[in-house]
Amino acid sequence: MKRKVTKAVFPVAGMGTRFLPATKSIPKEIMTLVDRPLIQYAIDEARAAGIKEFIFVTSRGKSALEDYFDDAPELENSLRKSGKTALLEMLKQTNMDSGAIAYVRQNRPQGLGHAVWCARRLVGNEPFAVILTDDVIAAEKPCLQQMMEAHAETGGNVVATMEVSPERASSYGVLDVAEDMGSMVRAKGMVEKPPMGTAPSNLAVIGRYILTPNIMTNLNRLKVGAGGEIQLTDAIAEEITAGNPVYGYRFRGQRFDCGSKAGFLQATVAFGLARDDLRNEFSQYLTETVALQKAAQ
Ligand code: G1P
Numbered sequence: 001m002k003r004k005v006t007k008a009v010f011p012v013a014g015m016g017t018r019f020l021p022a023t024k025s026i027p028k029e030i031m032t033l034v035d036r037p038l039i040q041y042a043i044d045e046a047r048a049a050g051i052k053e054f055i056f057v058t059s060r061g062k063s064a065l066e067d068y069f070d071d072a073p074e075l076e077n078s079l080r081k082s083g084k085t086a087l088l089e090m091l092k093q094t095n096m097d098s099g100a101i102a103y104v105r106q107n108r109p110q111g112l113g114h115a116v117w118c119a120r121r122l123v124g125n126e127p128f129a130v131i132l133t134d135d136v137i138a139a140e141k142p143c144l145q146q147m148m149e150a151h152a153e154t155g156g157n158v159v160a161t162m163e164v165s166p167e168r169a170s171s172y173g174v175l176d177v178a179e180d181m182g183s184m185v186r187a188k189g190m191v192e193k194p195p196m197g198t199a200p201s202n203l204a205v206i207g208r209y210i211l212t213p214n215i216m217t218n219l220n221r222l223k224v225g226a227g228g229e230i231q232l233t234d235a236i237a238e239e240i241t242a243g244n245p246v247y248g249y250r251f252r253g254q255r256f257d258c259g260s261k262a263g264f265l266q267a268t269v270a271f272g273l274a275r276d277d278l279r280n281e282f283s284q285y286l287t288e289t290v291a292l293q294k295a296a297q
Helices: 038-048 063-068 073-081 085-092 112-117 143-154 214-219 232-241 261-273 279-296
Strands: 007-011 053-058 101-105 128-131 135-138 157-163 173-180 184-192 203-211 246-250 254-257
Touching: 007 038, 007 112, 038 128, 038 135, 038 143, 053 063, 073 085, 112 214, 112 232, 128 143, 135 203, 135 261, 143 157, 143 203, 143 246, 157 173, 157 232, 184 232, 203 232, 214 232, 232 246, 254 261, 261 279
Parallel strands: 007 053, 007 128, 053 101, 157 246
Antiparallel strands: 128 203, 135 254, 157 203, 173 184, 173 203, 184 246
16 A cells, blocks of 8 residues: 655755845745745645654754744734734644654755755655645645655655746756656656756656655765765666656646746745735736836937
8 A cells, every 4th residue: 555645845955045134134935925934835735745754954043933933822822812813813824733843954055955865764664745836836725735646656755846947947856757647757767956958858857756765765875976965866766777656747737936036036926916804906916017017218
């Protein structure tokens, strides 16, 4: 019988240098799309997919993340006293049950594979999910849930994938496709950040993974790959070499690269426009602003 996936790893140790000076004193995962920090989107998606144990791989300077998931008794009391029940309810949903969330530290940045490997003892001998909080995915059915459903059929390793233009492929892990079945592809290889013009396809890996415990075994070798870092992509590619299945799943939804400033701004616009309480005012502002810009050109 296939084991249910109930653990997810969130590598959140990155320094967020692309968002300095903001990230001088706040973790980039606390940066906010409309009124919710990036990490909240990731947690909600994991919960919707049935994840019960949340493993954070953190580093120095990330304590704001730990506080964010804790109860906030003074704040809750004051909201209760002033009868702000809707806000209180919303706040409660951000609290994590005692023991549901665990933190391990990555002492030095050595790559995504290394960050995931830091969680090996907490993951144990079970399949597990990995969510990269920089990749925010707007979807009717949350992306990881879509992947869980696909994984229930196939087992093995499943990575989220989407088409990118050939010029962008060198910024991603890229799949070498053995068989294309529509929403799923079976991979015969995987390359991290292929040099320009060498990508085996235009299918890029996006930051959602469902992985077998073998991946941790592969990471134990701490093999250094692209950019001098220990790459998760390499540990997954080793499974293909060993004859174990790796699938790419073409998710339904829109992905925003919130690790880049342009992507973060685009996500802010999209999530702002998706909000009933903001849509009218915000879209009017955007329309007027664009018109003014055009007129000025
Ligand atoms: C990481 C992975 C890469 C993947 C990407 C998705 O790269 O190493 O394989 O395609 O996330 O966002 P990073 O963006 O951390 O350089």
